[in-house]
Amino acid sequence: MAKSLRIDAVSGKMQERGWTQAHLAQQVGVSSQTVTNWLKGRDFPRPNALLKLAVALGLGFEKLVDTGDATEPVIAFRKKAGTKTTDHHISKARGMGHLLKPLVPLLPDTRPLRTLITSPDCEYGQLRKAVEQTRAELGIGQHAVLSYSHLIGQFLRNAAVLVPVLWGKKDRHENALHIRLPEEDVTFVYLNLDVRLEDFKFWIAHELAHVYTPELAGTDEGEDFADAFAGALLFPHECAEAAYREAVGKPQSGLIATLTRYAHQHQVSLNTVHQQVKRYAKNAGLSLLPVEDRTIHQVRNRGTGATVSEALFDPMPPDANKYISVASSVFQSEFFIALERLVKERDVGAGYVQQVLDVPLKDSVSIHRALAA
Structure with missing residues (x-):
């Protein structure tokens, strides 16, 4: 409507x-x-x-x-080139959203002062201002490495519940799912842990941008802004300027080595650093570094890279108790705390767990058993 x-x-x-x-x-x-x-x-x-x-x-x-129906969940999948979000994907995610509603009363009843980006604009100068304000609110400078704890804490402060999931390696857009319940004023953000470590921080920052701009969730403009904001937040103008000045004039192998070092320092992908340096140079009217995007992708794809799940769990796959513990401690998620209350107080079965987590029945039975114990 x-x-x-x-x-x-x-x-x-x-x-x-x-x-x-x-x-x-x-x-x-x-x-x-x-x-x-x-x-x-x-x-x-x-x-x-x-x-x-x-x-x-x-x-x-x-x-x-x-909107015509204030109870309808708002859905946002992360856009990925060459992929299409089908009506089936949206319908399934909305179904998950409706099933999440009984969990909301069991979450902590906190109504903090939300952070909103009131002028979400991909223009370089406007984006830089938004990043400066965000980092100032986080209490860190423009050169500082943005930690996972900084990012994760923002979801909790903005009534957004992180739901870490083990969905396996995905080649499409299903690695991150954003479900906002407008009537309940709560957002659930599903993050697939079976992804490369170097990509994961970018995805978290991307989802945080959606939380900061709720009106744009589920739109192409929202996806474009979230990607632009994530890159600029993780590797701001000041970092891009320093990387450019250090890399300019070096042979290709040397400049790639320089950009790679910055990527490792900030725990982001080589492509994120490269794209931010390129945007800085264009905005400043400087010559671009003599390296093509495809070369950067070739370099970063030479190794498969460890996944988040492999870094968090040893051995893999984790048992249900370890998985639930990490979700609560590492991701500060109230999701499983609320789900445990629902299981115990309303005698909710494994089928419900399977549907709200979108996992195989075997896994949902293990999780349900751990929550009911």
């Missing part, structure tokens, strides 16, 4: 603040006529304007926008 503004909610907040349409337009950065068109239902705000409108009025997305 088409989205529309909840005019009564907007008008009520304007009246409460004593704002005219002109004043609201000034706050959002649009013309008075644009606001008039919104309030008469002639037009709907673009994503950037919608986020600014939500912040200006102090209204959450679900109170500001009528």
